[in-house]
Amino acid sequence: MAKIAPLSGFPELLPEERVVEREVIASLSRTFELHGFANIETRVVEPLDRLAKGGEIDKEIFVLQRLAAEPGAKAELGMHFDLTVPFARYVLENAGKLDFPFRRFQIQPAWRGERPQEGRYRQFTQADIDIVGRDTLGFHHDVEVVRVMVEALGALPLPPLSFQVNNRKLIQGFYRGLGIADVTAAIRVIDKLDKLPAEAVAEQLVEQAGATPEQAEQCLQLASIRVGDTSFVDQVRALGVEDDLLDEGLRELAAVIDGCAGVVSERVTVEANLRIARGLDYYTGTVLEVFMSGYERLKSVGGGGRYDALASDGKTTYPGVGVSFGVSRTLIPLIADGVLSGSRKVPSAVLVAVTDEDGRDSSTAVATALRARDVACEVSADAAKFGKQIRAAERRGIPFVWFTQADGTHQVKDIRSGEQVEADPSSWTPPEADLRPQVLRAGQDTGSPESRTR
Amino acid sequence: MAKIAPLSGFPELLPEERVVEREVIASLSRTFELHGFANIETRVVEPLDRLAKGGEIDKEIFVLQRLAAEPGAKAELGMHFDLTVPFARYVLENAGKLDFPFRRFQIQPAWRGERPQEGRYRQFTQADIDIVGRDTLGFHHDVEVVRVMVEALGALPLPPLSFQVNNRKLIQGFYRGLGIADVTAAIRVIDKLDKLPAEAVAEQLVEQAGATPEQAEQCLQLASIRVGDTSFVDQVRALGVEDDLLDEGLRELAAVIDGCAGVVSERVTVEANLRIARGLDYYTGTVLEVFMSGYERLKSVGGGGRYDALASDGKTTYPGVGVSFGVSRTLIPLIADGVLSGSRKVPSAVLVAVTDEDGRDSSTAVATALRARDVACEVSADAAKFGKQIRAAERRGIPFVWFTQADGTHQVKDIRSGEQVEADPSSWTPPEADLRPQVLRAGQDTGSPESRTR
Structure with missing residues (x-):
C-alpha cells in the first residue's frame, strides 16, 4: 500500500501536540465556566438555505449528502462554517426552554472549503462565547464578554495578544456628523486600510461613499487613532464632529477600555483602535479583533462584537454580544513553529x-x-x-x-x-x-x- | 419565519442536558488517562475509497463536497462512520512518530445516513480505547482494555451494565474440532441467535455451514453457555470437542473473566457468553458486547475485541485490541426518559x-x-x-x-x-x-x- 499522505487543510495532531490543544481547551472552558457560561454543542449540519445567503462565504460551504442518494438529488444539508449561525438557530429553536440573558460557550470544529494556508484550514476549531438577550440586552454585557475573553486568553501560554476594540456607533455617528453621504459604503472602504495605502482609501471614500476630500481626510484621521486608554475620547472631540450616536459610541468604547483595566497584563493588552470596522453588516456597536505578537501574518486570531439582531423569528428579536477565538488558527502555527509543545506523549506519570x-x-x-x-x-x-x-x-x-x-x-x-x-x-x-x-x-x-x- | 423544526437523526441537547454528556465524557477521559491512554482526535473526513469497501455500511456513508464544486464532480471525501477506520489510517500515517504499543482514547462524533430511531442517530458520539502494537501485541492487553472500560463505565451513574465476552478462537476451534465444513459461515449464522429462533439457526447451520444436525445441536449448546465465572471451561469440555485453537480460546477467555474480577460490581458485571460472535470479519480473538439493563432494546451500547490486523501497510502489520462505548446511543435515551439529568442549567454556583x-x-x-x-x-x-x-x-x-x-x-x-x-x-x-x-x-x-x- 502506498504511503498515506495527509489531506491538505485537515490538520491532525500527534499525541504530544494534542496535549497542547487539549489543555488550552480545558483552560478556556474553566474560565468561561467560572463566569457562568454554559456549554452547548450544536450538530455539524444546517439546512443549506440557512447557511447560503448569497454572500462571499457561500462558495466555501461544504454540502453533505448520502453516498446512496439518487444521482442528481439536490443537497439539503451543509456543514456549518462558523459557530454563530448554528447558535442563532439553536436560540430560535429552543427559545421557550432557555433563560435569557443566555450565556453560552461553544468549542467545536467548523468547515470551510477555502484554499488551505497557514492559519486557514478546511476543518478548524473555534471557541466562542456569547450572551444573548430576548428583546433587550444591557450594554454592560459588552464589557463583560470582552473582559472574560481577555481573562481566558491571558491564562494561556501564548505570545502577547492585543485586543483592538472599536464601536460601530462611534464610526457611524462620526461619518453622519461629518455629513458623509453613504455611511455604510464608508465603513466598507475604511475596512480596507490594512490592505490598501491611505491615499487609495481616501480616493475610494470620495468615489464610493460620496465624501469630499476634506471629509475623507477626517475619516483617515479618525482611523489613525489608537491608544491603550480612554484618551481617544479627547482626540476624537478635537476633530470637531458633533453627533448623538458618536457620543454614545464614545461612551461605550470608553466603558469597554475602562472595564478591562483590571484584567489586562503584559500578555494581553486592550486598545481602542478606531480603524477596526469588521466588514460584516450585522455588528451594531462594539467590534473587536485580536492579534498575536509575531503572528500578524495570521491576521486576527479572534474577533467579535455586538449585534442587535443575532436572531429573530419575526416577532421577537434576540440581541447578542460575543467573541470568538480561533483555536486551530492560533495553535497549529505555534505548534508547527515549536513555540508550544506538550511535555510528554502520554498521560502516564x-x-x-x-x-x-x-x-x-x-x-x-x-x-x-x-x-x-x-x-x-x-x-x-x-x-x-x-x-x-x-x-x-x-x-x-x-x-x-x-x-x-x-x-x-x-x-x-x-x-x-x-x-x-x-x-x-x-x-x-x-x-x-x-x-x-x-x-x-x-x-x-x-x-x-x-x-x-x- | 416559521418555527424551526429539529433535524431528525441529529439530536441536540439543552444546556442542562449537555451537563450530563459533558460530565460523562470528563469522567471517561479521566479513567482512560489514569491508565495511560493518550487522547487524539482525527479529522472528520477520509478519502471515500478508504471508507467504502463494498460492505453493508457503504450505503450509510455521507459524502462531503464543496457547494461550488463542478456539477457532476466526483465526491472524494466521506464522513467517518466510526472511529476505527480513521484510527487505523492515523496509525499507518504516523507510524514512524508513534511509540508502540500505542494506547489511545478518542471521543468524537461519527456519521451514518441510517434511518433514525431511539439509540441510532445520523450524528453520534463514541468513546473508543485501543491498544495497538507493531508486529506483535501481548495478549494481556486484551484483559487490560476490557478492565479499563469496565472501570470507566462503572464510574458513571448508568443503569447496570453487562459485559458479554467471548473469544473467536474458542468458537472457531470448537467448530473446527467438531468438523464443521464452513467455520466462517457457521459464525455468521450463530450471530443471528438474537433475531431468529434456535431451530431456524440450526437449520441454517445445516444448509449454509455444511453441519450435520448433530453438529448444529452442539453449536447451539455451546452458544447457550453463559456464566459469570470461569466454570464455562468445564461446560465446554463436557461437550467433548478437542482442538488446539479451542484450548487457546478457553485460556484467553478465562483470563479476561479472571482479570476483571477485581473491577466488577453491582453496576457492571462481566460474563462469558459463548453466543457472542460479532459478525465483522476482522476480530480474531476476544470479542465482547455491552448491554444496559432495562435498555436491551438498544441492543449493545458498546463492543469491541481483538483484531490481529487493525492496519497493515503491506510490510508491517499492526495488531490491536479495543472497546468502543456509544455515548450518544446510551445517554440520549436515558436523558429523554428522565433517568439522567443535570442538576442545573449553568455552571454558576x-x-x-x-x-x-x-x-x-x-x-x-x-x-x-x-x-x-x-x-x-x-x-x-x-x-x-x-x-x-x-x-x-x-x-x-x-x-x-x-x-x-x-x-x-x-x-x-x-x-x-x-x-x-x-x-x-x-x-x-x-x-x-x-x-x-x-x-x-x-x-x-x-x-x-x-x-x-x-
Whole structure:
C-alpha cells in the first residue's frame, strides 16, 4: 500500500501536540465556566438555505449528502462554517426552554472549503462565547464578554495578544456628523486600510461613499487613532464632529477600555483602535479583533462584537454580544513553529516495570494503588530488561519508573535525574508538576506558571 | 419565519442536558488517562475509497463536497462512520512518530445516513480505547482494555451494565474440532441467535455451514453457555470437542473473566457468553458486547475485541485490541426518559445580586473574589427587585444568591433552604457538592457517590 499522505487543510495532531490543544481547551472552558457560561454543542449540519445567503462565504460551504442518494438529488444539508449561525438557530429553536440573558460557550470544529494556508484550514476549531438577550440586552454585557475573553486568553501560554476594540456607533455617528453621504459604503472602504495605502482609501471614500476630500481626510484621521486608554475620547472631540450616536459610541468604547483595566497584563493588552470596522453588516456597536505578537501574518486570531439582531423569528428579536477565538488558527502555527509543545506523549506519570510475566499481577496492583490517588500510570508492555523498559518510558516522556524488588519492597526512579528511592505504592505521589502532561512554551522553564495551563 | 423544526437523526441537547454528556465524557477521559491512554482526535473526513469497501455500511456513508464544486464532480471525501477506520489510517500515517504499543482514547462524533430511531442517530458520539502494537501485541492487553472500560463505565451513574465476552478462537476451534465444513459461515449464522429462533439457526447451520444436525445441536449448546465465572471451561469440555485453537480460546477467555474480577460490581458485571460472535470479519480473538439493563432494546451500547490486523501497510502489520462505548446511543435515551439529568442549567454556583446599576462594579468585585477560589458565578443581568433576581437564580438552578448590604457587609442566601448568613467574598466557599453542576440519576439522592460523576 502506498504511503498515506495527509489531506491538505485537515490538520491532525500527534499525541504530544494534542496535549497542547487539549489543555488550552480545558483552560478556556474553566474560565468561561467560572463566569457562568454554559456549554452547548450544536450538530455539524444546517439546512443549506440557512447557511447560503448569497454572500462571499457561500462558495466555501461544504454540502453533505448520502453516498446512496439518487444521482442528481439536490443537497439539503451543509456543514456549518462558523459557530454563530448554528447558535442563532439553536436560540430560535429552543427559545421557550432557555433563560435569557443566555450565556453560552461553544468549542467545536467548523468547515470551510477555502484554499488551505497557514492559519486557514478546511476543518478548524473555534471557541466562542456569547450572551444573548430576548428583546433587550444591557450594554454592560459588552464589557463583560470582552473582559472574560481577555481573562481566558491571558491564562494561556501564548505570545502577547492585543485586543483592538472599536464601536460601530462611534464610526457611524462620526461619518453622519461629518455629513458623509453613504455611511455604510464608508465603513466598507475604511475596512480596507490594512490592505490598501491611505491615499487609495481616501480616493475610494470620495468615489464610493460620496465624501469630499476634506471629509475623507477626517475619516483617515479618525482611523489613525489608537491608544491603550480612554484618551481617544479627547482626540476624537478635537476633530470637531458633533453627533448623538458618536457620543454614545464614545461612551461605550470608553466603558469597554475602562472595564478591562483590571484584567489586562503584559500578555494581553486592550486598545481602542478606531480603524477596526469588521466588514460584516450585522455588528451594531462594539467590534473587536485580536492579534498575536509575531503572528500578524495570521491576521486576527479572534474577533467579535455586538449585534442587535443575532436572531429573530419575526416577532421577537434576540440581541447578542460575543467573541470568538480561533483555536486551530492560533495553535497549529505555534505548534508547527515549536513555540508550544506538550511535555510528554502520554498521560502516564509512572511506568510500572514488569520483572517477569508471572509478576504482571503485582505490577498491576501497584498501578491500581497509584491510580487510587489520581496518579496516571501504565504497566510495562513486556518483561524486557530494565534498561529497555526505562528507555520505553524515556521515549514517551514518562518521568518515573517503578520497580518491585524480589523481597516485595518498592523503588521509584526519576529517570531524568537518575535518583532512585524506596517508595510505598499506597502513599507515594509525584511532584504536582509531574502529575499531568504540561504545555511547554519555547524559551521558558518547565513548571513556571507561564508555561502551564493547569 | 416559521418555527424551526429539529433535524431528525441529529439530536441536540439543552444546556442542562449537555451537563450530563459533558460530565460523562470528563469522567471517561479521566479513567482512560489514569491508565495511560493518550487522547487524539482525527479529522472528520477520509478519502471515500478508504471508507467504502463494498460492505453493508457503504450505503450509510455521507459524502462531503464543496457547494461550488463542478456539477457532476466526483465526491472524494466521506464522513467517518466510526472511529476505527480513521484510527487505523492515523496509525499507518504516523507510524514512524508513534511509540508502540500505542494506547489511545478518542471521543468524537461519527456519521451514518441510517434511518433514525431511539439509540441510532445520523450524528453520534463514541468513546473508543485501543491498544495497538507493531508486529506483535501481548495478549494481556486484551484483559487490560476490557478492565479499563469496565472501570470507566462503572464510574458513571448508568443503569447496570453487562459485559458479554467471548473469544473467536474458542468458537472457531470448537467448530473446527467438531468438523464443521464452513467455520466462517457457521459464525455468521450463530450471530443471528438474537433475531431468529434456535431451530431456524440450526437449520441454517445445516444448509449454509455444511453441519450435520448433530453438529448444529452442539453449536447451539455451546452458544447457550453463559456464566459469570470461569466454570464455562468445564461446560465446554463436557461437550467433548478437542482442538488446539479451542484450548487457546478457553485460556484467553478465562483470563479476561479472571482479570476483571477485581473491577466488577453491582453496576457492571462481566460474563462469558459463548453466543457472542460479532459478525465483522476482522476480530480474531476476544470479542465482547455491552448491554444496559432495562435498555436491551438498544441492543449493545458498546463492543469491541481483538483484531490481529487493525492496519497493515503491506510490510508491517499492526495488531490491536479495543472497546468502543456509544455515548450518544446510551445517554440520549436515558436523558429523554428522565433517568439522567443535570442538576442545573449553568455552571454558576452563585448569582451575585446587583442593588443598582451604579453598584455593578462592587458586585463584579465580589464575583472576581469568588472566582479566585474556583467558585463559578455570574453577576445579575439587571438591578431588578431582589425577589426577581432570586427567581432568575431559581430558574437556572443556581443554589446561592449573594447580597452586598448598604453598609458594605455581605450576605449569602441558600435559596433552597432560605437560610441567609453573613459571608466574606474572600473566604466563603459553597459546599463541595454545590461547586459544579452534577449528573442526577432519577430515584437517587443528590450528592451521593452514585449520582455524581465528579
